[in-house]
Amino acid sequence: MAGRAGRAGYDTAGLVIALAPEHVAENETAQAKAADDPKKKKKLKKSQPPKGFVHYDEETFTKLQEAKPEPLESSFRMTPGMLMQLLDRPGDAWAHGRSLLLDSHEPRSRQRRHVRSTIGLYKALRTAGVVRLLDEPDKYGRFVEVDHELQDDFALNQLLAPFLLHAVPLLDRDDEGYPYAVLALVEAVVDNPFPILMAQKDKLKDEAMAEMKAAGVEYEQRIEELDKIQYPQPMREQIYDVFDIWRVANPWIGDRNIAPKGVVRDLWDRAMDFPAFVRHYGIKRSEGLLLRYLSDVYKTMLRTVPDEAKTPEVIELQDWLGAVIRATDSSLLDEWTAMLAGGDADPASLAREVAEDP
Incomplete structure (x- = not known):
């Protein structure tokens, strides 16, 4: 059709x-x-429909043609990145916000929910020092100012990015595991790539099963032990402990939860490139999902983790991840870096600059 x-x-x-x-x-x-x-x-032999065909x-x-049209359901949700752009617009941000949230066809109850969520999100950004309230409007008529000390391309593209800003300063920079702790927090705020996580879990189960069989463990005990295995979740308990405290003061996140995982950490620890990682886990059909996930983690490290929190070891991790993405599909970084520059410069040279000197 x-x-x-x-x-x-x-x-x-x-x-x-x-x-x-x-x-x-x-x-x-x-x-x-x-x-x-x-x-x-x-x-005569009849042709068969292709696999997965929907009749x-x-x-x-x-x-x-004849059925009654289904009602369109709004999926609107104020995000940190959206609110940052709204606050940075010239003019009265409050008026812009009221228009966006209330001048719509949403039911009144949902509009009120959006307002409460946006107010809570704004408070979280102020607490994190991302924005501050001005005593007098600036020359553009704005009563709120985005912190100019943040990196030029600072962004909050993940819904839980404010939690990342809260949690990173709590880490011990002198600890040798600091760069991995930063990476664990970044991965925890990025959406789960479920097929990749299930492949990690299945691989761990296969390895555990082989070890238990070799050790002569009884079948029932093997099954019981396999049920306990989860995909890698670095710093799981520490992240949940900090998040549970933070969410009490930030009810705007609703039922959204943190999601510890270690896909990039696994890739780093195994010293694999993209194709080797795909072969290791047998995720050929999920290559695109894996690449998008790696890109989301890279962009979050680059644009959301404050520059002052980046030690040389964190930057090394960041550069390595950018190199993995570039070696896999340079067009992804080319397009993204061109967007950062407003499309006025050569994408390939810009991408090299981002990968070499973020």
């Missing part, structure tokens, strides 16, 4: 064209060719 919706202010209707699935069309054509030859018709036919299309 293919088509387009009408455009507000231009079209009053859209157009959709539906064709029979490819294997159905092939079968119809073959049957038509064999219609006059009983022998061919008897030997549709003329009845499906008729239902789409």
